[in-house]
Amino acid sequence: MRPSIPYLLAYAHTIASRTADAELRPLGLTVRQFGLLAQLRDEPELTTSELARQLGVTRQSLHQMTGELERAGHLVREPGASGRTRRLVLTPSAERLLVAAHGPLARAEAEFLRGTSAREAEALRTLLRRVLARATDDEAWL
Template sequence: MRPPVPYLLAYAHTIASRLADAELRRYGLTVRQFGLLAQLRVEPELTITELSRQLGITRQSLHGMVDDLERGGHLVREAGASGRTRRLSLTPGTERLLADAHGPLARAEAEFLRGVSARDREALRVLLQRVLARATDDEAWL
């Protein structure tokens, strides 16, 4: 019997996240936090609701992550366009941190995909991007 794709993805996520978190620990980040910061860099006008939807987490979980990142000096909350909303902004040092963290993430990826050919790695990346674009209805993944 072939294992279901959702199970395979969940198990792969567990292993890949463990490796990435270990590499990002020196920056005081988890891979989820890195993803949140990277998403804000690409789309700085996202609301909390939009960000939680894009990251696939509850607003409550997102608020906890934002609190931690704010305490860590990685982002600040500012008044939004309507006065009722809040906008999240990256701090100047966070831009540099995101660039610096790509090396450690590449090491985690190399460890996770050790023994997989470069061709298969790229095929996996493209396939996952297609799946995410379809699942999120967001062509930015492509």
Template sequence: MHPPTKPPIPYLLAYAFTLASRRAEEELRPHELTLRQYGLLTQLQLEPELTMSELARQLGVSRQSLHEMVGELERAGHLGRLPGSSGRTRRLALAPGTERLLARTRESLTRAEAGFLGDMSPPEIETLRELLQRLLAHATDDESWLAGM
């Protein structure tokens, strides 16, 4: 008989993602946002000068998926387009009121986080957060994940 092997980290992360995103989606539903839409809005709030290509790369979605999400968020009144730096380009901008929406959704996601993390201690939670931020900074080659550490 073989000794039990430790589950691979990609499997653990994927399964944790499934469970965490289910809780988060439930909390975001009353705000009429998906987790991916929340991520897009939050990323734009943090880095308002991102191009569509940079935003797609940072969110880990195709440009086509990003364009679909942007269209949905524009129709919902959460995003607008402004002239870009060259005059010929356009950039995305949060619509008035979207920052307040993000503040309310953060409260909802805090509830989802607490339910998901259960009885983990505050130091354990911060260690997990820091490890995930370091992992994402490395995997995406984007140091902005390390902000606030």
């Protein structure tokens, strides 16, 4: 019997995350935290509920991640649009961290995709982006 795509993706996620986390560890960052910072950079107006949904984590997990990033000086909370809400804002150190993470993430990607051609890697990236755009109804993936 051939393995299901959800199983393959989940297992690939485990291996890719482990590799990326190891590369990002010297920066004091996990791949999930990188994703949170990158998402906020791209969509700074997101509420915490929207951010949790887009990252595919629970609000509790998001709260834990944002707390760690706040303590590290990468995020601050500022008043939101309504005055009753708060929004997360990247600090200059977060911007520097996002730039610094490119090298480690490129190494993690190369390690994860070792043995595949550049064409195969790009085909995988394109297919995953199309699947994510459809699954999330968010054309920003394209």
